[in-house]
Amino acid sequence: xxxxxxxxxxxxGARKGRLVTPHAELQTPVFMPVGTVASVKAVPQDTLEExxxxxxxxxxxxxxxxxxxxxxxxxxxxxxxMSWPRAIxxxxxxxxxxxxxxxxxxxxxxxxxxxxxxxSSHVFTPESAMAAQIALGADIVMAFDECTEYPADRExxxxxxxMTARWAARSKKYFEEHQWxxxxxxxxxxxxxxxxxxxxRNPRPEARNRTAERRSAQPPGAAVPRNPESTQSLFGxxxxxxxxxxxRESAERTVAIGFPGYAIGGLSVGExxxxxxxxxxxxxxxxxxxxxxxxxxxxxxxxxVEYAGLxxxxxxxxxxxxxxxxxxLFTSEGKISIKQARHAQDSGPPDxxxxxxxxQRYSRAYLRHLYASNEVLAQVLNxxxxxxxxxxxxQRVRHSISLGEKTRFLAEVWSQPKA
Amino acid sequence: xxxxxxxxxxxxGARKGRLVTPHAELQTPVFMPVGTVASVKAVPQDTLEExxxxxxxxxxxxxxxxxxxxxxxxxxxxxxxMSWPRAIxxxxxxxxxxxxxxxxxxxxxxxxxxxxxxxSSHVFTPESAMAAQIALGADIVMAFDECTEYPADRExxxxxxxMTARWAARSKKYFEEHQWxxxxxxxxxxxxxxxxxxxxRNPRPEARNRTAERRSAQPPGAAVPRNPESTQSLFGxxxxxxxxxxxRESAERTVAIGFPGYAIGGLSVGExxxxxxxxxxxxxxxxxxxxxxxxxxxxxxxxxVEYAGLxxxxxxxxxxxxxxxxxxLFTSEGKISIKQARHAQDSGPPDxxxxxxxxQRYSRAYLRHLYASNEVLAQVLNxxxxxxxxxxxxQRVRHSISLGEKTRFLAEVWSQPKA
Numbered sequence: 001x002x003x004x005x006x007x008x009x010x011x012x013g014a015r016k017g018r019l020v021t022p023h024a025e026l027q028t029p030v031f032m033p034v035g036t037v038a039s040v041k042a043v044p045q046d047t048l049e050e051x052x053x054x055x056x057x058x059x060x061x062x063x064x065x066x067x068x069x070x071x072x073x074x075x076x077x078x079x080x081x082m083s084w085p086r087a088i089x090x091x092x093x094x095x096x097x098x099x100x101x102x103x104x105x106x107x108x109x110x111x112x113x114x115x116x117x118x119x120s121s122h123v124f125t126p127e128s129a130m131a132a133q134i135a136l137g138a139d140i141v142m143a144f145d146e147c148t149e150y151p152a153d154r155e156x157x158x159x160x161x162x163m164t165a166r167w168a169a170r171s172k173k174y175f176e177e178h179q180w181x182x183x184x185x186x187x188x189x190x191x192x193x194x195x196x197x198x199x200x201r202n203p204r205p206e207a208r209n210r211t212a213e214r215r216s217a218q219p220p221g222a223a224v225p226r227n228p229e230s231t232q233s234l235f236g237x238x239x240x241x242x243x244x245x246x247x248r249e250s251a252e253r254t255v256a257i258g259f260p261g262y263a264i265g266g267l268s269v270g271e272x273x274x275x276x277x278x279x280x281x282x283x284x285x286x287x288x289x290x291x292x293x294x295x296x297x298x299x300x301x302x303x304x305v306e307y308a309g310l311x312x313x314x315x316x317x318x319x320x321x322x323x324x325x326x327x328x329l330f331t332s333e334g335k336i337s338i339k340q341a342r343h344a345q346d347s348g349p350p351d352x353x354x355x356x357x358x359x360q361r362y363s364r365a366y367l368r369h370l371y372a373s374n375e376v377l378a379q380v381l382n383x384x385x386x387x388x389x390x391x392x393x394x395q396r397v398r399h400s401i402s403l404g405e406k407t408r409f410l411a412e413v414w415s416q417p418k419a
Numbered sequence: 420x421x422x423x424x425x426x427x428x429x430x431x432g433a434r435k436g437r438l439v440t441p442h443a444e445l446q447t448p449v450f451m452p453v454g455t456v457a458s459v460k461a462v463p464q465d466t467l468e469e470x471x472x473x474x475x476x477x478x479x480x481x482x483x484x485x486x487x488x489x490x491x492x493x494x495x496x497x498x499x500x501m502s503w504p505r506a507i508x509x510x511x512x513x514x515x516x517x518x519x520x521x522x523x524x525x526x527x528x529x530x531x532x533x534x535x536x537x538x539s540s541h542v543f544t545p546e547s548a549m550a551a552q553i554a555l556g557a558d559i560v561m562a563f564d565e566c567t568e569y570p571a572d573r574e575x576x577x578x579x580x581x582m583t584a585r586w587a588a589r590s591k592k593y594f595e596e597h598q599w600x601x602x603x604x605x606x607x608x609x610x611x612x613x614x615x616x617x618x619x620r621n622p623r624p625e626a627r628n629r630t631a632e633r634r635s636a637q638p639p640g641a642a643v644p645r646n647p648e649s650t651q652s653l654f655g656x657x658x659x660x661x662x663x664x665x666x667r668e669s670a671e672r673t674v675a676i677g678f679p680g681y682a683i684g685g686l687s688v689g690e691x692x693x694x695x696x697x698x699x700x701x702x703x704x705x706x707x708x709x710x711x712x713x714x715x716x717x718x719x720x721x722x723x724v725e726y727a728g729l730x731x732x733x734x735x736x737x738x739x740x741x742x743x744x745x746x747x748l749f750t751s752e753g754k755i756s757i758k759q760a761r762h763a764q765d766s767g768p769p770d771x772x773x774x775x776x777x778x779q780r781y782s783r784a785y786l787r788h789l790y791a792s793n794e795v796l797a798q799v800l801n802x803x804x805x806x807x808x809x810x811x812x813x814q815r816v817r818h819s820i821s822l823g824e825k826t827r828f829l830a831e832v833w834s835q836p837k838a
Contacts, residue, residue, distance in 0.1 A: 038788065042795040046776065067763065067788040075766055075784060083780045344486065347494055357465065361502045365494060369457065369486040376461040376798050 003140065003233040003260050005292045005313075009402045013284065013311035016401040019261075019292050021139035021233070022184075022225035023079060024087040026054045028292065029308040031394045032089060032316040033387055037062045038072070038082040041321050042379040043387065045084055051356070051384065052391050055087035055139070057316045060132050061096030064122075065115050069135040077137020077183035089316075090138040092129045092171070092237075094145045095265070095297070106146065108163065126170035130178065130234075137183045138232065142263060143171035145237040150269040157241030164239040165253040172257055175234045185231050235261040235294060242271055244282045251286035262287050263294040264312075277306065284311050301330050301393050308397045320390045324382035327371045330389045336364075338382065343368040356388030422559065422652040422679050424711045424732075428821045432703065432730035435820040438680075438711050440558035440652070441603075441644035442498060443506040445473045447711065448727040450813045451508060451735040452806055456481045457491070457501040460740050461798040462806065464503055470775070470803065471810050474506035474558070476735045479551050480515030483541075484534050488554040496556020496602035508735075509557040511548045511590075511656075513564045514684070514716070525565065527582065545589035549597065549653075556602040557651065561682060562590035564656040569688040576660030583658040584672040591676055594653045604650050654680040654713060661694055663701045670705035681706050682713040683731075696725065703730050720749050720812050727816045739809045743801035746790045749808045755783075757801065762787040775807030 005028075007017040019026040033040045033048065035056040040048055048056065058078050063069060075081040078088050094111075097104060101113035110125030124132075126144040133141035144167050148160040236259035240246035254262060264283050267276050280295060287293050294314035295307050304315050320330065327339040331351035336343070338350070346364040358367075358381045370378035424447075426436040438445040452459045452467065454475040459467055467475065477497050482488060494500040497507050513530075516523060520532035529544030543551075545563040552560035563586050567579040655678035659665035673681060683702050686695050699714060706712050713733035714726050723734050739749065746758040750770035755762070757769070765783040777786075777800045789797035 037792045037794065038785070039792075039794045039796045042799065044776075044796065044799060045780065066792055067784075071764055071784065071788075074764060075782065080766075081782075081785055081788075083782075083785065345490055345493060347499075357463075361464065363494065363500075363502075365486075365490065366457070366500055366502065369490075369500075373456045373458075373485055375456065375458045376795060377458045377463065379795050380461065380463060380799060 002230045003292075005261070005290065007290070009404060011401055011404060012309070014309045014397075014401050015311060015313070016398050017292075017313060019313070021055070021087045022227060022230035023085060023139050024054055026087060027398055028313040029304075029394055029397055030054055030314050031304060031390050032057045032314060033390075034059070034316055034318045034321060035082070035084075035088075036318075037066060038078055040383075040387070041325065042376075042383045043321075045082065047384060048084075048387075049086070051387050052395070053086070053387070055089060056084065058088055058090045058136060058138060059096055060090045060093035060129065060136065061100065061124075063090075063136055064093060064132050065117055069132045073135035073137070073183050075183075077135070079137060079184060087140070088138040089140040089314075090133050090136050090142065091296070092133065092142040092144040093124050094129070094142075095147045097124055098147045098149070108166075110144075111146075126167040127174040130171055130174040134175070134178055134181050134232065135183065140233050140235055140261070141175070143168045143234060143236050143259070145239055145265055147266050147269065148239055148241045150242065150266075150271050152241050154241075154243060154246075157243050157246050161240040161246050161250045164237065165250065165257075168236050168254055168259075169257050172234060172236075172259070175232075179231050179234075182231050184225055233260045235259050235263050235292075237263045237265040237296070238283055238287070239266045240283075241266065242275055242279060244279065247279055247283045248286050251283055255286070255288060259291075261292040261294060261314075263296050263314075265296045267295070268297045268299065273303070277310075280307060280312065281310055301390060304390070305393060305397055308394070320386035321383050324386040325379050327378070327382065328386075329367075329382060330386050338364065338367050338378075339371050340368070350385055351389065354385065354388060354392070356385050356392075358382075358385040358388070421649045422711075424680070424709065426709070428823060430820055430823060431728070433728045433816075433820050434730060434732070435817050436711075436732060438732065440474070440506045441646060441649035442504060442558050443473055445506060445733075446817055447732040448723075448813055448816055449473055449733050450723060450809050451476045451733060452809075453478070453735055453737045453740060454501070454503075454507075455737075456485060457497055459802075459806070460744065461795075461802045462740075464501065466803060467503075467806075468505070470806050471814070472505070472806070474508060475503065477507055477509045477555060477557060478515055479509045479512035479548065479555065480519065480543075482509075482555055483512060483551050484536055488551045492554035492556070492602050494602075496554070498556060498603060506559070507557040508559040508733075509552050509555050509561065510715070511561040511563040512543050512551065513548070513561075514566045516543055517566045517568070527585075529563075530565075545586040546593040549590055549593040553594070553597055553600050553651065554602065559680070560594070560651050560653050562587045562653060562655050562678070564658055564684055566685050566688065567658055567660045569661065569685075569690050571660050573660075573662060573665075576662050576665050580659040580665050580669045583656065584669065584676075587655050587673055587678075588676050591653060591655075591678070594651075598650050598653075601650050603644055652679045654678050654682050654711075656682045656684040656715070657702055657706070658685045659702075660685060661690055661698060663698065666698055666702045667705050670702055674705070674707060678710075680711040680713060680733075682715050682733075684715045686714070687716045687718065692722070696729075699726060699731065700729055720809060723809070724812060724816055727813070739805035740802050743805040744798050746797070746801065747805075748786075748801060749805050757783065757786050757797075758790050759787070769804055770808065773804065773807060773811070775804050775811075777801075777804040777807070 004020045007015045009016045017028045019028050032055050033053050036059045072081045097111050097113050100116045104113040112123050129144035145164040146160050236254040238250045238254055240250040292313045295312045329336050329350050332353040343364040349359040351359050423439045426434045428435045436447045438447050451474050452472050455478045491500045516530050516532050519535045523532040531542050548563035564583040565579050655673040657669045659669040711732045714731040748755050748769050751772040762783040768778040770778050
């Protein structure tokens with residue numbers, strides 16, 4: 001097994017745990033900053049480390065188009081390419097194909113789409129999406145799914161959910177056959193593992209040659225996994241639209257295929273937040289309690305606390321980084337728009353309760369000036385603060401769960417300002 | 420005296436020294452990164468500190484237009500506003516008025532100009548430019564001068580040089596009358612200094628009230644000067660176009676007015692580099708050897724080494740920061756354009772001899788990808804490297820001078836790659 005999950009404490013549905021991946025042991029519930037094209041926008045990797053980011057997310061669709069997975073593979077995968085030693089998760093490309101690309105055509109085989117960059121034509125199938133993610137080399141990769149649009153009728157939701165289930169089986173089959181091709185796997189050139197039985201049954205000579213070639217091409221600081229015998233893990237994705245019954249069926253079919261972790265996809269696509277919560281809550285009932293559960297693409301600070309309270313272990317969202325670039329800061333006093341003139345002479349920090357390097361050093365007046373002057377540093381500093389706020393929020397959630405104090409945990413939940 | 424200058428070693432005209440300013444003791448020759456509107460574009464202040472930036476430059480023209488000098492003054496001057504504890508120098512606004520603003524009208528009184536931001540009309544006089552710089556509160560401020568255009572005939576160069584000389588006298592007069600109004604001066608509210616004779620002769624009650632008001636408005640981390648009895652210093656500027664005789668006359672007239680340091684302005688305005696060097700060399704002969712000499716707005720890495728070799732102590736230039744944002748990196752192997760496809764699979768560092776955090780962590784392939792993808796992080800990392808290259812270059816120059824090895828210094832000069 002290349003990931004293992006341990007639950008150390010729980011309150012109601014919420015749990016505090018450890019997800020051990022090849023490159024890092026994650027404290028859960030964990031928030032994963034989004035690093036679309038191998039960069040969490042505007043933030044250097046050493047700053048991400050200081051902020052305590054344990055795992056970041058890369059978007060397969062974007063990376064496939066630019067710089068291309070082959071270049072990343074030759075640099076040792078995303079870890080080597082972007083010099084990030086901790087954990088990485090890649091999505092399957094499915095969501096971006098549906099939200100960003102033009103002229104997509106879906107059939108049983110996969111999706112034909114045109115690049116949003118240059119209009120060129122491409123195909124993603126469960127197999128090619130797996131191949132791309134193996135080349136990118138994230139610790140955790142996701143099955144290729146169809147993100148059902150919202151709203152959709154029940155017929156459509158069922159058909160889409162059933163195709164996602166068939167694609168999940170194909171994803172798993174391809175992944176199991178090729179997972180040891182991951183750029184940082186040492187299995188194919190460590191002979192002893194063959195005899196000890198930990199290596200794949202058929203370590204192919206060409207894989208060994210590729211490993212040697214990759215080694216020489218990798219930057220000196222390329223990250224190495226903690227355990228050289230480890231490789232990637234593939235998580236399944238539950239779809240089913242906004243129908244609780246279809247969600248149950250999707251969960252059961254995905255669990256029947258069998259994955260070391262499960263994601264809930266197809267939410268935060270325009271539906272009301274109460275509906276999101278209802279679907280999350282009902283879907284969780286049908287997922288194994290002893291495996292990690294990942295809610296994709298959510299949410300505000302108060303929402304991530306709420307979902308952690310329901311028993312979600314992993315979340316990602318572009319909100320803290322994207323909002324930062326638009327001058328929106330999340331603070332203990334609520335969301336503030338730093339561009340407003342009322343901050344022009346405010347010598348106080350963005351968030352008086354925040355201990356991040358931005359709040360320790362700069363005033364709202366200065367951040368407002370940087371934003372109004374269109375300075376690049378505005379994007380850098382705003383993003384650092386928002387990520388600190390999200391990561392600290394999740395840290396407090398973990399602390400509350402470990403104390404085992406339900407009242408305290410609820411206080412955490414409800415002391416969050418309403419966005 | 421609020422600055423003092425000490426020469427510790429020299430080779431020929433080149434000297435290694437220490438320039439003591441209220442906020443920092445600078446090792447000279449020193450390169451000053453340009454922080455146009457209170458930000459060295461794309462670089463957080465703590466990173467600038469790690470890079471070893473001893474002093475940065477602010478542009479009075481830009482800061483006057485946005486955010487406005489009054490806001491900066493209330494935040495404790497630029498040091499408090501941008502949270503920069505080391506030294507700052509501001510230019511007088513003269514150069515930007517001539518290069519950026521529209522519809523300028525120059526007469527003996529000063530310059531009327533329209534903002535390049537919104538077309539609004541403004542006037543800079545020697546007095547108002549000093550008032551602005553006192554409010555901004557840099558350690559070193561510059562006399563208001565006219566930057567003579569290139570090419571210009573001798574008549575024009577003489578008239579311009581003479582007006583700069585008259586403006587220098589007016590700048591000095593206003594500065595001496597108001598220099599204790601600097602936002603971080605403690606003189607006006609430290610009673611003992613009145614009796615000890617270090618305070619200005621007439622500490623006015625209103626200045627004292629303003630100081631108290633400023634104190635309460637300043638961010639907690641606002642920088643304080645090392646010596647509470649210190650204030651700003653005003654440097655004079657030599658003009659005179661490309662005429663050695665006019666340069667001599669300008670130098671003599673500026674020295675006769677009397678300043679604690681002298682700048683050479685009006686160069687790097689389009690003239691050939693040999694002419695720049697000739698004017699610098701001949702002007703230096705007429706400047707006091709025991710005072711700091713500042714060459715404004717130059718240059719490439721090889722040029723800053725060359726000018727330091729001639730005896731220049733201070734330099735500033737937008738080249739490292741601006742070039743970085745256009746994907747041009749200065750390296751020990753020469754200038755490279757990171758956007759070129761040949762770097763797409765290069766796992767080596769930008770500069771194999773550089774010890775900056777960018778070269779220690781990232782590959783050319785990664786930087787090329789960030790630039791091609793228009794990622795903000797490209798601007799951040801490219802700028803950090805280029806500043807490291809400039810600051811390290813100057814560090815090597817100082818080391819060579821302190822060793823007293825002429826051959827070694829020349830080797831430094833000529834080992835610089837030709838840009």
